[in-house]
Amino acid sequence: MGLPLFAFFLFITIITYMILTIYLLVFFIGMAIATFRKQNFKIRFTQFAILFFMLFLIMFPIPFDWGNQFIRRMGRITSIPGINVIEPDKCATLETQFWEFTNRSDMLGIDNFSTFISHPKLPTLESQLTFIQEFLYNVSNKRLGDTRNRSLDGLITYAYDFGYPRFTWDHLPSVDEVLSINMDDCDGIAVVTCSLLERLNINYDWNISPFIAESDSHSWTIVFNETGTVPILGTEVARLNWWTSAGNPYYMFNRHGHIYFPQGIFISALTIFLDGSSYEDYYINILNGEEFGPLIGFLAWPLLFLLLFFLAFLITLYLNIPKRFKPKKQDLLNVVFGGTTLSISALILYFVGSFGGLAFGNLIILVAFIVTIFCMDQDYMRKLIDRYKKN
Numbered sequence: 001m002g003l004p005l006f007a008f009f010l011f012i013t014i015i016t017y018m019i020l021t022i023y024l025l026v027f028f029i030g031m032a033i034a035t036f037r038k039q040n041f042k043i044r045f046t047q048f049a050i051l052f053f054m055l056f057l058i059m060f061p062i063p064f065d066w067g068n069q070f071i072r073r074m075g076r077i078t079s080i081p082g083i084n085v086i087e088p089d090k091c092a093t094l095e096t097q098f099w100e101f102t103n104r105s106d107m108l109g110i111d112n113f114s115t116f117i118s119h120p121k122l123p124t125l126e127s128q129l130t131f132i133q134e135f136l137y138n139v140s141n142k143r144l145g146d147t148r149n150r151s152l153d154g155l156i157t158y159a160y161d162f163g164y165p166r167f168t169w170d171h172l173p174s175v176d177e178v179l180s181i182n183m184d185d186c187d188g189i190a191v192v193t194c195s196l197l198e199r200l201n202i203n204y205d206w207n208i209s210p211f212i213a214e215s216d217s218h219s220w221t222i223v224f225n226e227t228g229t230v231p232i233l234g235t236e237v238a239r240l241n242w243w244t245s246a247g248n249p250y251y252m253f254n255r256h257g258h259i260y261f262p263q264g265i266f267i268s269a270l271t272i273f274l275d276g277s278s279y280e281d282y283y284i285n286i287l288n289g290e291e292f293g294p295l296i297g298f299l300a301w302p303l304l305f306l307l308l309f310f311l312a313f314l315i316t317l318y319l320n321i322p323k324r325f326k327p328k329k330q331d332l333l334n335v336v337f338g339g340t341t342l343s344i345s346a347l348i349l350y351f352v353g354s355f356g357g358l359a360f361g362n363l364i365i366l367v368a369f370i371v372t373i374f375c376m377d378q379d380y381m382r383k384l385i386d387r388y389k390k391n
Contacts (some may be wrong), residue, residue, distance in 0.1 A: 005049030012056065012070070028052075030366050034374035047321060072172045076212075076253050085191050086212065086255045088199035090175040095199055097155070101135050114203045114269070117241055125208075126238040129223055133240040134197065137189045156192065159183045187212075187219040194254065209302035211259075213249035216268045218242075220380070222252060226267050231259065247271065276358025283361075284353045305343050312338030312376075319377050330382065337381040341372045 028048060060066065075083035100328045107118050123126045138154040156178065162173045167182060175195050179189040190212045193223040197210040209231060221240040224231040233248060250261050250268045287304070289297025316334045317327060345368030349361055375381070 006045050006052065006063065008049075010072070028033050030370040031373060034341065034370045039180070044182050047318060050321070051318065062168055065171065068174075069172060072174070076172070077258055083122070084171060084255050085174060086194050086198055087175045088202055088255075092194045094155075094196055095177065095203075096198070098132070098135055113200070125225060129208075129238040129240060132200075133193055133221070136193055137241060154378050155182055156189055157183045157353060158185060158189070158259045160185055174311060185239065188212075190219045193240055197221070197223065198255065210256070211252040211254045213239075213242075213252040213380075215247050215249045215251075216272055218246045220246065222249065227364075227365075232260070249332075274359045275361050276361045279349070279353055279358045279361040284350065284358070287350060304346060305339070308342040308346060309335065309339030312336075312342060312372075315373060315376060319373070333378065333381040334376045338372050341375070347373075 012346050031048070031051075035313040043234060052173050053122070061070070071083050072085050075085060099111050102116060105112045108121060110116055110119060116122070117125075122131055136154050137156045137158070161168050161184075165183070170187075173184055173188045173191060175192055178184045178192050184192075194210045197208065198331065200206055201210070206261060207226060209226060211221055211222050211224070211231065213222040222236050222242075223238045223240065224235065231252075245375075247268065248261070252259050286292060287297055287300050289295070310373045312329075312335045313327070315338055315366045319334075320327075320331070345364060348368075349364050352360060352364065354359070
């Protein structure tokens with residue numbers, strides 16, 4: 001039972017968030033090294049399935065969205081009509097708004113497509129596509145700071161999915177969902193951008209081929225200038241809402257098909273694994289008091305150690321399931337050992353990070369978890385004390 005459940009939740013997680021799945025698999029490989037033995041093989045797969053589901057529940061806590069997210073992400077990796085998130089037919093009002101925008105005297109002062117593609121301010125196809133992107137989401141103005149011209153910010157306001165109104169790790173929206181609140185993150189911007197470009201392509205025979213591209217933790221629109229041909233990276237006309245550090249896509253799709261770049265996905269996974277920016281932003285800076293002030297930095301240390309000992313308690317419960325579900329006094333040694341080793345690892349991460357070694361942050365955490373869980377699973381602390389008493 002454990003293996004089918006594990007395979008099912010792995011499949012769900014893969015189609016939900018591909019790069020995150022690779023990252024989680026590294027963690028689970030570490031867990032397998034730490035806990036798998038011949039006599040507990042079936043039990044461990046059941047535990048893994050439960051753990052996968054719990055992580056999925058934490059990242060995607062709204063069950064009402066599970067159905068539409070599954071369908072949309074299946075549409076993303078298949079060519080089944082009617083379930084793809086690129087919906088040009090939902091952009092009729094948006095197209096009207098776009099022509100009203102271009103008709104403004106401070107914009108282009110036009111109201112038809114032929115003038116648009118021959119306008120002297122937009123001499124190339126790339127500049128025309130960039131203009132459309134900035135009507136939806138003005139990337140350049142977003143990066144100018146507080147002095148930017150907010151009237152040119154674009155139709156869509158950037159908002160992370162884990163905040164209002166999604167409250168989830170990652171939500172692949174429909175065109176209607178984005179336009180109903182004019183708010184979403186990079187994948188919502190890409191969905192609307194690609195849908196509007198498809199509509200303009202259909203209505204005006206523009207002969208372009210837009211795709212939604214994905215890499216690392218970013219989605220954007222990549223456009224080729226010819227329909228009906230197999231797109232080749234490097235021949236594209238434009239990358240919209242893209243910057244150099246986003247890298248090349250590991251996957252891209254549109255209404256007509258999808259393309260994987262296997263080398264790209266593993267490079268992306270390695271890039272994420274070696275990326276230490278999150279530790280600098282949300283670990284080192286907080287502990288140093290630079291993020292929320294010295295007082296929070298001072299309080300962060302004891303809170304961190306308390307959380308790590310609580311995590312050791314949860315690991316103990318996990319290792320005991322399904323033999324027993326209630327903790328016992330004998331588990332205290334494991335909790336103390338696990339909390340201590342994890343706390344030491346947190347200190348190592350802090351000191352390594354303070355000397356510019358945050359690229360090894362994920363490796364430090366992975367090794368710490370493997371060693372800690374392996375020793376807790378083998379009950380080494382109790383065995384060591386028993387041996388000391390015998391001597």
